[in-house]
């Protein structure tokens with residue numbers, strides 16, 4: 341069994357960051373979609389790619405260099421993902437990335453990875469991510485399915501409402517109280533039951549402190 345260290349979970353903000361993907365098969369395509377969704381600037385290096393990756397290249401969503409990985413390719417990137425069918429490539433990419441201080445994931449050699457990828461489910465702004473510290477990817481995938489199915493539409497509304505309130509109200513104890521109410525209090529419970537009118541009334545009452553001080557949106 342592997343050592344008992346747990347992987348450290350983060351959610352990376354990749355907007356505008358340079359990401360290198362080595363490989364262009366099915367696994368690489370999944371990685372590409374995820375980093376593009378996060379707004380990264382993606383370069384793919386692979387002699388062959390899936391039709392979808394080729395199409396994204398033609399549409400200018402990513403840059404495809406149709407060749408094998410070469411020394412030096414890592415330079416200039418913030419993050420590197422390798423997913424090829426050649427077992428000699430991952431270790432080379434990982435060593436070069438390490439030497440340059442660039443974070444690297446190789447799809448099937450956990451001992452070479454600076455970070456591992458969890459199984460991810462999305463509902464609006466909500467992300468469910470399951471990691472098993474590299475021990476059981478298939479179980480991570482199964483749990484992700486089970487857990488994501490539990491995120492209901494009202495959770496998504498509540499997340500969006502909370503985001504709106506955070507954007508429009510100044511920080512402070514009053515705002516915190518209102519946000520907690522949306523998350524776990526009466527407003528949340530009403531929204532969960534589909535009682536949107538009643539929730540709206542509670543919300544308007546909760547917004548009073550800002551109405552009177554003239555700070556409301």
Ligand SMILES: C[C@@]1(CC(=O)O)C2=NC(=C\c3[nH]c(c(CCC(=O)O)c3CC(=O)O)Cc3[nH]c(c(CC(=O)O)c3CCC(=O)O)/C=C3\N/C(=C\2)[C@@H](CCC(=O)O)[C@]3(C)CC(=O)O)/[C@H]1CCC(=O)O
Nearest residue numbers: 447448450456457458459471472473474476477478480481
């Ligand atoms: C979650 C997911 C995310 C993703 O890839 O995006 C992911 N693997 C997924 C599926 C999956 N992978 C494999 C199987 C076959 C069953 C099995 O072997 O168990 C299945 C199941 C399937 O395909 O259904 C094979 C496999 N995977 C790794 C090894 C090497 C090793 O363990 O040594 C081998 C053996 C290769 C071989 O024997 O040849 C390694 C890793 N796989 C990871 C992530 C990282 C740890 C995640 C964690 O901590 O849980 C890590 C360490 C590297 C990394 O970060 O990529 C994605 C589910 C996506 C989804 O459905 O949501």
Ligand SMILES: NC(=O)c1ccc[n+]([C@@H]2O[C@H](COP(=O)([O-])OP(=O)(O)OC[C@H]3O[C@@H](n4cnc5c(N)ncnc54)[C@H](O)[C@@H]3O)[C@@H](O)[C@H]2O)c1
Nearest residue numbers: 363364365366367368386387388408409423424425426447
């Ligand atoms: N982590 C996971 O979840 C997981 C699951 C299954 C498989 N894998 C692993 O991911 C890897 C990729 O799997 P796949 O199904 O996408 O493979 P694939 O055969 O569909 O694609 C391989 C890709 O690698 C490219 N390639 C080969 N040599 C290259 C080189 N020198 N430089 C750049 N690109 C090169 C090929 O052109 C092709 O695009 C495999 O090692 C597989 O074991 C990982």
